[in-house]
Amino acid sequence: MQFYRQIMATESIHRIILTTLRITALTSIIAVVLAYIVAYALAHMGPRQRMLLLLCVLIPFWLSVLVRALSWLILLRNNGLVNSALLETGLIGSPLPLVRNETGVIIGMVHYLVPYAVFPIYAAMQSLDSRVFMAARSVGGRPWRVFFDVYLPLTVPSVLGAGLLVFVFGLGFFITPAILGGGRVVMLSEYVSISVLQTVRWGLAAALSVLLLVTTLALIALVRRFAGAGKLLGAAR
Amino acid sequence: MPRQTFGQDLLELAAQEMVAGRLNRRDFLSLLGATGAAAAFAAGTLSSTPVMARAKEIVIANHGGDAVTGMAEAWGAPFxxxxxxxxxxxxxxxLAGKITAMVESGAVAWDVCDADGFLCGQLGKKGLLEDVDYSVVDKSMVRAGWAWPQGIANYAYSFVLAYRKDMFPDAPPTYADFFDTKKYPGKRTMWKYQMGAMEACLLGDGVPKDQLYPADVDRAIAKARSLGDDIIYWESGAASQQMFLDGEVVMGNIWNTRASVLDRDTNGDVTWTWNDGLYQPSAFIIPRGNPAGVEVQRFLASVLEPKRQIRLLELLGNGPSNPAASAMLPPELQRLDPGFEPNFAVQVLRDEDWYEQHYDAAVERWIDGISG
Structure with a gap:
């Protein structure tokens, strides 16, 4: 119990928890929006292009998280590819701080998590009955109205499911922030690791882990109520 | 990513050295065969399963990379x-957490562990370590104060101030310059895990060298935060080196092993000063109930022999813990050894007692303080 009191009472732990939640939430939203676009494209393109795009989604999916974080570091650092290209074309006067800060962490995490969101949404879009949209159009719905009034609501459960999946993954991130955060972005799981391995405060580490676990379970329960268990499971299959 | 320790970094550095052709591969290979280190190497680097000691065999646990082969050659083979x-x-x-878990579960796989000096007292007082038998191990072979009841210094290293030579052509920078981003623009780097960085901050804030301890951690954090976006914290030794090579930083508080390699690889464009370096011991500790039993005491004694200490300096760049070894170095190694008397004289000695009592709280405060 004393460790839970310690969590409640320690301001620095609050800050780490807030950082974790903020980064994870931002990441999830960006990842899901991007994934929706990718999934929509996947579901509505020809089979050849679909193969190609799937490959583009899958290849980074198979790469180790470490390799990806280090690649982003090389691309985004001050004299990295992105900044030198922007500098040379004269678009910016001094290098943009893209990495070794929170921006870098979010870019790295979004890149990691997008595939996890693409597949549930894509699966849901594929299982939609296209006759519904034909029906919508036949009663005079314009394409954008069909999309917003019919298509989007039908895919909302899968979007929520994907968002949850990504959020839960994101809460546990620790290699990506460690590498791309420049040492100044410390998330909860890294803090747990330090407490276990270095400072040997196992009680505190355990309490924080339980907190993380309970948060995750609560989130799952919430979305189940929100979206309906069957739909969510179906969407995430 | 778990904290990379100095020992781990050494190993990594030596592997690069061998790939670059500066370490003798043939010696290295014959040694691997002779000591069975290949299996240990594979086990140590390819999986996380600890190597279980067989009867009559000493298992050293260190932090991987090049220290695996370096310690096998300098210390294992002659023993x-x-x-x-x-x-x-x-x-x-x-790491402390792994040793604790191993001893508490009664499944000890290691005979000696490479650890920070202050861990001897910290873990020793929790009853997790065996005593060093000073009838077998000669206390006088290490610097005064580096022989603890449960552990003895096996080598030494420093956090030093590395810098771009073109920025300071005449005299090396001080830590006051390190924090003066107006006069010397550019990014700096320090270790993420408090050590060395805290001392650099305090020195830069005007604390006299002899009054660093007991350290004011909050004052150090405030100084670190004053660098704003001009500070990048390094996590692995390799990263600290790479940031200099990429021109991302102009000054850094980094390990002397990395600084000397940078100096060599850039022909002195990036170099370092021993001034205000933080000199500190690493130590060998024996987890309680180690498989090889008392045999390990003879091994500890053998490690301190000057020739073997110097061999490790040659292979991995870390300094002898035995001052006698530092005194008999050939000239080309003198510049590299943090314990060589003229180098030692301008540095600060880390206060092991302070770290023993305050390290846990300090590193946590530090991480909290520099993040967010």
Whole structure:
């Protein structure tokens, strides 16, 4: 119990928890929006292009998280590819701080998590009955109205499911922030690791882990109520 | 990413050296065969399963990378030649938490662990370590104060101020310059895990060298935060080196092993000063209930022999813990050894007692303070 009191009472732990939640939430939203676009494209393109795009989604999916974080570091650092290209074309006067800060962490995490969101949404879009949209159009719905009034609501459960999946993954991130955060972005799981391995405060580490676990379970329960268990499971299959 | 320790970094550095052709591959390979280190190497680097000690065998746990082969060659091979007892090196990274878990579960796989000096007292007082038998191990072979009841210094290293030579052509920078981003624009780097960085901050804030301890952690954090976006914290030794090579930073508080390699690889464009360096011991500790039993005491004694200490300096760049070894170095190694008297004289000695009592709280405060 004393460790839970310690969590409640320690301001620095609050800050780490807030950082974790903020980064994870931002990441999830960006990842899901991007994934929706990718999934929509996947579901509505020809089979050849679909193969190609799937490959583009899958290849980074198979790469180790470490390799990806280090690649982003090389691309985004001050004299990295992105900044030198922007500098040379004269678009910016001094290098943009893209990495070794929170921006870098979010870019790295979004890149990691997008595939996890693409597949549930894509699966849901594929299982939609296209006759519904034909029906919508036949009663005079314009394409954008069909999309917003019919298509989007039908895919909302899968979007929520994907968002949850990504959020839960994101809460546990620790290699990506460690590498791309420049040492100044410390998330909860890294803090747990330090407490276990270095400072040997196992009680505190355990309490924080339980907190993380309970948060995750609560989130799952919430979305189940929100979206309906069957739909969510179906969407995430 | 778990904290990379100095020992881990050493190993990594030596592997690069061998790939670059500066370490003798043939010697290295014959040694691997002779000591059975290949298996340990594989086990240590390819999986996280600890190497279990067989009867009559000493297992060293260190932090992986190049220290696996370096310690096997400098310390394992001569010990095996003397006693016939094989020595294996497991690079699994014996952090305090792992040692605690191993001893408490009664499944101890390691005979000696490479650890920070202050861990001897910290873990020793929790009853997790065996005593060093000072009838076998000669206390006088290490610097005064570096022989603890449960552990003895095996080598030494420093956090030093590395810098771009073109920025300071005449005299090396001080830590006051390090924090003066107006006069010397550009990014700086320090270790993420408090050590060395805290001392650099305090020195930069005007604390006299002899009054660093007891350290004011909050004052150090405030100074670190004053660098704003001009500070990048390094996590691995390799990263600290790479940031200099990429021109991302102009000054850094980094390990002397990395600084000397930078100096060599850039022909002195990036170099370092021993001034205000933080000199500190690493130590060998024996987890309670180690498989090889008392045999390990003879191994500890053998490690301190000057020739073997110097061999490790040659292979990995870390300094002898035995001052006698530092005194008999050939000239080309003198510049590299943090314990060589003229180098030692301008540095600060880390206060092991302070770290023993305050390290846990300090590193946590530090991480909290520099993040967010």
């Amino acid at each position: 095996t030649a003397d006693t016939g007892i094989p020595v294996r090196v497991d690079g699994a990274g014996p």
